[in-house]
Amino acid sequence: MGEFDLIARYFARPARRSPLGTGDDCALLAPAPGMQLAVSTDMLVEGRHFLSTVDPARLGHKALAVNLSDLAACGAKPLAFTLALSLPAVDEGWLEGFSRGLFALAEAHDCELVGGDTTRGPLNICITVFGEVPAGAALLRSGARAGDDLWVSGTLGDARLALEVFRGTLGLPAELFDIARQRMETPTPRTALGQALQGIATAAVDVSDGLVGDLGHILRASGVGAQVDADAAVARMRLPAHPLAATAGLTPELLRLCALSGGDDYELLFTAPAERRDAVAAAAQRADTPVARIGRIKAERGLRIVDAGGAPVAQRFGAFDHFA
Structure with missing residues (x-):
């Protein structure tokens, strides 16, 4: 062949948005x-x-x-x-x-x-x-302001658990591994939520290289800092709530690592004013996508990671980097 x-x-399919279809040297696109x-x-x-x-x-x-x-x-x-x-x-x-x-x-x-x-x-x-x-409505990384809530969509960290199984550092029951592998291999792009958050979110990024690393893009672009509740992030993981999780050796340290440093989640991490919580909830409902608050934007630069009681978490968290 x-x-x-x-x-x-x-790969040949009719194309409506490019008048030339796929048979010329270039496609022609014009926004509305x-x-x-x-x-x-x-x-x-x-x-x-x-x-x-x-x-x-x-x-x-x-x-x-x-x-x-x-x-x-x-x-x-x-x-x-x-x-x-x-x-x-x-x-x-x-x-x-x-x-x-x-x-x-x-x-x-x-x-x-x-x-x-x-x-x-x-x-x-x-x-x-x-x-x-x-025009002018795009969500950017540069709009976060001190006092904004920090939100995340969907679930976190389960794709990283699948990666640890492939690396040989973790064993999971077959049912749990299938769930984790599906999250790793077939992520859900949150396009409906992103559009619903226009005019509500002040900044956004997708979680591809790990929450801590991707949050860093917002913090640098916006010139702010943040406090993240590590246990609230772990609560967004799907596997720890599964009946078989108790037999899987999922330690608190591993779960925090996966939730905060795991890549391949492709969820939305975004900020919004605290007074817009009802608007965020309504946008999430319209998009049929769960969201949760996991922290707050601070005026002082830097990232502080705490537990559910507000105590600093000593564990270190990184992000995926192709050339590190």
């Missing part, structure tokens, strides 16, 4: 009047971002999900994406699964494939996604 046969069989384009690119490399044993349908889902998560953090509505795919060989079974997972998520978010590239080489997936947001 040649390159263009491969594209035609697995009064809207700005939001653009983000992410790359997934085999052995670095995913294992060779991952189900290709789940990989197709995740490849797009991590990009949609960036749009969510900006409060943008998904429009379209491009796909650059490097393949060591043509594996039709893999391509069928990958494209199925990719397009299932794309259709769920009304986001069209409008172009890209394929080449032979090590397995590497690069997606650029395009969205739109009302």
Whole structure:
């Protein structure tokens, strides 16, 4: 099978938002009047971002999900994406699964494939996604203010538990591992919540490299500090509440590490004025996405991590860094 046969069989889809479809050298996109384009690119490399044993349908889902998560953090509505795919060989079974997972998520978010590239080489997936947001309404990292609440969506840390199992540092019952692995391989991009938070949240970021590290982006861009309740973050984990968790050796230190330093959550971490708590709750309800307060923004720079009683937590927390 040649390159263009491969594209035609697995990736050719009608495109409504680009008048040229996918058959020209460029796609043409125009945001609606009064809207700005939001653009983000992410790359997934085999052995670095995913294992060779991952189900290709789940990989197709995740490849797009991590990009949609960036749009969510900006409060943008998904429009379209491009796909650059490097393949060591043509594996039709893999391509069928990958494209199925990719397009299932794309259709769920009304986001069209409008172009890209394929080449032979090590397995590497690069997606650029395009969205739109009302001019001046985008959620940024730079708007947090002292006194703001710190919120997080969904669940934290369970994907990191799956990674620890793959690393051989932790054993989990099969039922727990399946839950953790699903969180790691098929994250849920919170695009509806991001759009619902326009005009409410003062700053936002998606949790891709770990809560502590990603919160640092907000703190630096906004010139503020924060206090985070480590136990409130652990309470956002799904696995510790499972009936089998008591047999899994999930120590308090491990749970805090996973909740605060674990990557691959792709939840939204955002700030909002304390007086807008009802508005945040209403936005979360409209988006059908649970949210929880886990801290507060402070005027004094730096990050202070405390337990449920307000005492400092001595444990150190880092974040994922490709070149560290």
